[in-house]
Amino acid sequence: TNKTKIMTPLESKVASIASEVELVSKIKVVLGGKMNNPSISSSSAEDLLEGGCYHRLSHMSPFTGTKMTFGLFVPTSYGSHPLSSSSSAKKQSMPVLFWLSGLTCDDTNFATKAGSKAFEAAERQSIAIVMPDTSPRNDESIPDVDSYDLGIGAGFYIDATKAPYDKHYQMYSYINTELSALLSNVFQIGANGLASISGHSMGGHGALTIALRNPSSYVSVSAFAPICNPTTCPWGQKVFNAYLKEPSDGNQYDATLLLSIMTSSNNTQLYDDIWIEQGLSDQFLKEQLLPSKFIEAANQSGQKVTLREREGFDHSYHFVAAFISQHVDFHAQRLHKHKQQQRQEQEQSSSSSSLTSSPGKSITCKAMVARGPKQPLTLEVITVQPPQTNEVRVKVLANALCHTDVYTLDGHDPEGLFPCILGHEAGCIVESVGPNVTSVQPGDHVIPCYTPQCCEASCIFCQSPKTNLCPKIRGTQGRGVMPDGTVRFLDSNGKPIYHFMGCSTMAEYTVLAEISCAKIRKEAQLEKACLFGCGVSTGLGAVWNTCNVEVHSTVAVFGLGAVGLAVIQGAKISGASKIIAIDVNPKKFPAALEQGATHTVDPTALPNPNQTIQQHIAGTLTQWGVDYSFDCTGNTNVMRSALECAHRGWGTSCIIGVAASGHEISTRPFQLVTGRVWKGTAFGGFKSRRDVPILVNKYLDGQLPIDHYITHTFNGVEKTNEAIDALHGGDCLRAVVRY
Numbered sequence: 001t002n003k004t005k006i007m008t009p010l011e012s013k014v015a016s017i018a019s020e021v022e023l024v025s026k027i028k029v030v031l032g033g034k035m036n037n038p039s040i041s042s043s044s045a046e047d048l049l050e051g052g053c054y055h056r057l058s059h060m061s062p063f064t065g066t067k068m069t070f071g072l073f074v075p076t077s078y079g080s081h082p083l084s085s086s087s088s089a090k091k092q093s094m095p096v097l098f099w100l101s102g103l104t105c106d107d108t109n110f111a112t113k114a115g116s117k118a119f120e121a122a123e124r125q126s127i128a129i130v131m132p133d134t135s136p137r138n139d140e141s142i143p144d145v146d147s148y149d150l151g152i153g154a155g156f157y158i159d160a161t162k163a164p165y166d167k168h169y170q171m172y173s174y175i176n177t178e179l180s181a182l183l184s185n186v187f188q189i190g191a192n193g194l195a196s197i198s199g200h201s202m203g204g205h206g207a208l209t210i211a212l213r214n215p216s217s218y219v220s221v222s223a224f225a226p227i228c229n230p231t232t233c234p235w236g237q238k239v240f241n242a243y244l245k246e247p248s249d250g251n252q253y254d255a256t257l258l259l260s261i262m263t264s265s266n267n268t269q270l271y272d273d274i275w276i277e278q279g280l281s282d283q284f285l286k287e288q289l290l291p292s293k294f295i296e297a298a299n300q301s302g303q304k305v306t307l308r309e310r311e312g313f314d315h316s317y318h319f320v321a322a323f324i325s326q327h328v329d330f331h332a333q334r335l336h337k338h339k340q341q342q343r344q345e346q347e348q349s350s351s352s353s354s355l356t357s358s359p360g361k362s363i364t365c366k367a368m369v370a371r372g373p374k375q376p377l378t379l380e381v382i383t384v385q386p387p388q389t390n391e392v393r394v395k396v397l398a399n400a401l402c403h404t405d406v407y408t409l410d411g412h413d414p415e416g417l418f419p420c421i422l423g424h425e426a427g428c429i430v431e432s433v434g435p436n437v438t439s440v441q442p443g444d445h446v447i448p449c450y451t452p453q454c455c456e457a458s459c460i461f462c463q464s465p466k467t468n469l470c471p472k473i474r475g476t477q478g479r480g481v482m483p484d485g486t487v488r489f490l491d492s493n494g495k496p497i498y499h500f501m502g503c504s505t506m507a508e509y510t511v512l513a514e515i516s517c518a519k520i521r522k523e524a525q526l527e528k529a530c531l532f533g534c535g536v537s538t539g540l541g542a543v544w545n546t547c548n549v550e551v552h553s554t555v556a557v558f559g560l561g562a563v564g565l566a567v568i569q570g571a572k573i574s575g576a577s578k579i580i581a582i583d584v585n586p587k588k589f590p591a592a593l594e595q596g597a598t599h600t601v602d603p604t605a606l607p608n609p610n611q612t613i614q615q616h617i618a619g620t621l622t623q624w625g626v627d628y629s630f631d632c633t634g635n636t637n638v639m640r641s642a643l644e645c646a647h648r649g650w651g652t653s654c655i656i657g658v659a660a661s662g663h664e665i666s667t668r669p670f671q672l673v674t675g676r677v678w679k680g681t682a683f684g685g686f687k688s689r690r691d692v693p694i695l696v697n698k699y700l701d702g703q704l705p706i707d708h709y710i711t712h713t714f715n716g717v718e719k720t721n722e723a724i725d726a727l728h729g730g731d732c733l734r735a736v737v738r739y
Helices: 009-018 109-113 115-125 171-187 202-213 234-243 247-253 255-263 285-289 291-301 317-350 403-409 526-533 535-546 562-574 586-595 613-617 636-644 669-673 688-700 717-728
Strands: 022-030 053-060 067-074 096-100 128-132 195-199 221-224 274-279 305-310 363-369 378-384 391-400 426-433 445-448 509-513 517-520 554-558 578-582 599-601 628-631 652-655 677-680 710-715 734-738
Touching (some): 067 109, 067 115, 067 171, 096 171, 096 202, 109 115, 109 317, 115 128, 128 171, 171 202, 195 202, 195 317, 202 221, 202 247, 202 255, 221 317, 234 247, 234 285, 247 255, 255 291, 255 586, 274 285, 274 291, 291 305, 305 317, 363 717, 378 509, 403 717, 426 526, 445 526, 517 688, 526 535, 526 688, 526 710, 526 734, 535 688, 554 562, 554 636, 562 628, 578 586, 578 613, 586 599, 599 613, 613 636, 628 636, 636 652, 710 717, 717 734
Parallel strands (some): 096 195, 195 221, 221 274, 274 305, 554 628, 578 599, 710 734
Antiparallel strands (some): 022 053, 053 067, 067 128, 363 378, 391 426, 391 509, 391 734, 426 445, 445 517
């Protein structure tokens, strides 16, 4: 079952077009500044990418709805490489620099006018360079505007929301989401987060905004003569007025405003340095480019920016060609450093961890025991008995605190039993196995899953694609015991201690049912992979599985904890065009914007105090509501707001947060009669043993970053109470305790 592949809607489309990528031309690059004549080919993806060559490739884009062409230089070190995912999976990822060109350009201008210098540097540094087009073209439905700064050649690297451009002009998502995924999945270029970005003029604007909105996706950023403050310059105002429904929507594509919003709250740097190359004889410097505004925002926020002013240089590609090799070196240095850090982390993670191996015997270890509701956990030495039939005993290496643990500790869980050992979001190593266990063995790395998957042919739940709610051990799990009705934990007086959610990972050792163990690759760091045991998976799965959010959908997310941010991350990956993040704590907005939110709303500070939050969303921010809304709060009043801001006729609202015992949801039946759907999700609909290993693989391949969720770390199981305090503090997403 671990070979089954799950895909986001975007990945499915990328996979479908991978075999249709066409090689338009291939040019052999000769060191020393020359390129020989192109060799034209109309072959498909069965051809080879040749190292040391500049290629032009085309494909149908699900985002723009048109055929898109991009240039791709790969160094000699890349070698001959079939364009197939099966082959690319065997190669290490090649670092890549995205180059975004300016107004009137297509995918060839950079290669023609600055390629000799850029490709020579990239060859020396062993990185790839990708050069996308600046807009959709070659489609009869694309408006033909007689203007160099609007329409064809002027995509401005934004997602248009205003007709007629909204149909095709989705350049922000095309660059940041689709092309990135295509390069990674098809060519193994830029995978594992090994990507940097730069550009010129309009492309410099695109590079800055894309990098500032997605700092976890790019290692470094630079720009040549960028349009730094487009909301205040003629070029930007003209384009935003033509492409965007609401003037305020342009703020998310203004690098100066983004830098101020994203870093002023905590005075931390998104990047170690940002290079801005600027010619002082540039005719557009004072009216259109406005680098001084960007520098001012950088100084106020604490972000380091190096403005490299050049006497005598104008806005032309001669200026770019003069300094591009220095920028390639700037990015390559950081890309290779990042790659080396990844390799070191994998080596450290894969090294053998010491285990107390006592097959068939009891083990004594430290655990944090919940003796009663609303009481601090107590550090105790407990006895962990050996695993019985179909059971697995594991050493817990890391445990992440989840609000569900605190929910039970605070006495809100009707199934909460005391004394018990809480914890259910952990990374473990198998210490020993009981009789009949076949899927794991000692030494395997596993993620405990509170939603098991028995995989039996007789289980209609496991065999159905409609649900992940396997009931095989649900009855005993809810009573705090193992499947045979007994416990595996004893305190120092020999008295039993209950299990929790079938996991109980706030102990150095625990016993799990085999069907609750998701086996993962050993190179994954358990202190990070543990996040897939609950919250992150739940948020992602609510988007991908429960609601199946489509490209260009509109989304509202209530509650910006780890689950809410995971919903935003999943919606962004799925290609949602508008993502509204709602929380009463504005300090959470920068993290939401970083993950892909396009709008942030504090429901206690609405512009119109007479509106409810649902009226503000379905009326002000949208005309009829959002396609999908998600409650990540557990508050039944918020659940109602989330439903009532869903789109009339087809909106779906998904309940993720767990409400306190005895609370009920309510709304007027008319809300459902008029086409809205109210549903819920558990563990995001993921079938645990099948899907968690796939999520971990995505993380290891750089397709699913999760490090940003870990805001606090502690060492030693005895620090768990401090982790709980951090979770109560309001600025904690996930606190991980390493044992």
